[in-house]
Amino acid sequence: MRIHIKDSSFIISTNGFADGPAQALRDYLLDVPCETLTVLNHPLVSENKGEHLVTTYTRGKEKTAKKYNLPNKPPYTYLFDPLVPLSLPASTAWFGFNNLAALRGLVRRKRGSVDNVYYWAVDFVPNRFGEGVLTRAYNKLDGYVSKNVDARIELSKAALAGRTKHLGLSNKSLATAFVVPMGAWLGKIPKANTSNWKNKKIVYLGHLVERQGVDRLIKAIGILNKEGIDIRLEVVGDGPMLNNLKEMTNELGISQKAKFHGFVKEHKDVEAILASATVAVAPYVKDEKSFTQFADPGKLKAYLGAGLPIVLTDVPPNASGIESAGAGIVVNDSPESIAEAIKSYITNQAKWSEAHKNSLIYAKQFDWNDILTEVLGKIGFK
Helix, strand or coil: CCEEEHEEEEEEEEECCCHHHHHHHHHHHHHHHCEEEEEEEEECHHHHEEEEEEEEEEEEEEEEEEEECCCCCCCHHHHHHCCCCCCCCCCCEECCCHHHHHHHHHHHHHHHCEEEEEECCCCCCCCCCCCCCCHHHHHHHHHHHHHHCCEECCCCCCHHHHHHHCCCHHHHHHHCEEECCEEEECCCCCCCHHHHHHHHHEEEEECCCCCCHHHHHHHHHHHHHHCCCCEEEEEEECCCHHHHHHHHHHCCCCHHHHHECCCCHHHHHHHHHHHHEEEECCCCCCCCCCCCHHHHHHHHHHHHHHCCCCCECCCCHHHHHHHCCCCCCECCCCCCHHHCCCCCCCCHHHHHHHHHHHHHHHHHHHHHHHHHHHHHCCCCHH
16 A cells, blocks of 8 residues: 655655755655655765754745754764754654665664665765775675665666675565666756857866866866867866866966856756756766766766766766767766867767757656656655
């Protein structure tokens, strides 16, 4: 017997404030609306400044929002997460978007204050904290949660198979598991239009860390600038490399053509930036240890949803699908390769227009409304 969402109470526990499946689920439940919803946002990285945000909603309307400011030194301070807040309401379903969040749900289920617990894994990293006791403890927790939740949700087939194999678990001993890809609110977000080709604006969205390859993108822009191609770059996101990347634009003489937005809190503002761009780039550095090889990066769905042609490396498992759909070009992670692919779009309007059209077509299968309706149906809600 399926349960009506409107008659149910939900708790979402997640880390970080970037847009992803936790935020999409929140918005979906608020739109229905469910009876009550509690959202726990804990810090993910040091830039989050130790702010834990607890927001409650009743029938789609925000009722309370409380901040708890605690020390933040990941990964050690993740241990604060199960304690914030100390008291929570009973709920029909608990969605934990990491294994520690799912564990708290399991404890509450054992106490009778939660009916069902779901582990929605937003990434899979075989060696999370390097060699040592932290990774061993993490893997043990991951195995326990994967066995005992009511269902496990992975972002990709690679992550689903990888976690099961890495933890040495038998499919028979695990909770029901299935893949739910990243999506985009296709009916709500603005789209690039055919005039965008004239903008010659390149955009990057994401965390500014070495594995994302943003330094290689900046070098690629420098190459195109030397060739006399009038081009601009906009970078949306924050991270430890921000100042170094800004300095790199100075060294390459392109500081006047590069804009760093930093972390943009309102996703509608991110969407507006993407919709004004010409080409989007995801220049992941090729590394056999990179967890992106198991992921379904949210930036790619944001790019597709905006109708942008994409230049990307083959690190994410869906890179070949994007290229096969004619919505992007797969390159190696060298600045020269990235520059050549960007150039092929911004100097050929017909090629750009075809990729723009294909991007919008390919994105149709990733509408959050359809994805979330299906996944909630699978676990017994209507």
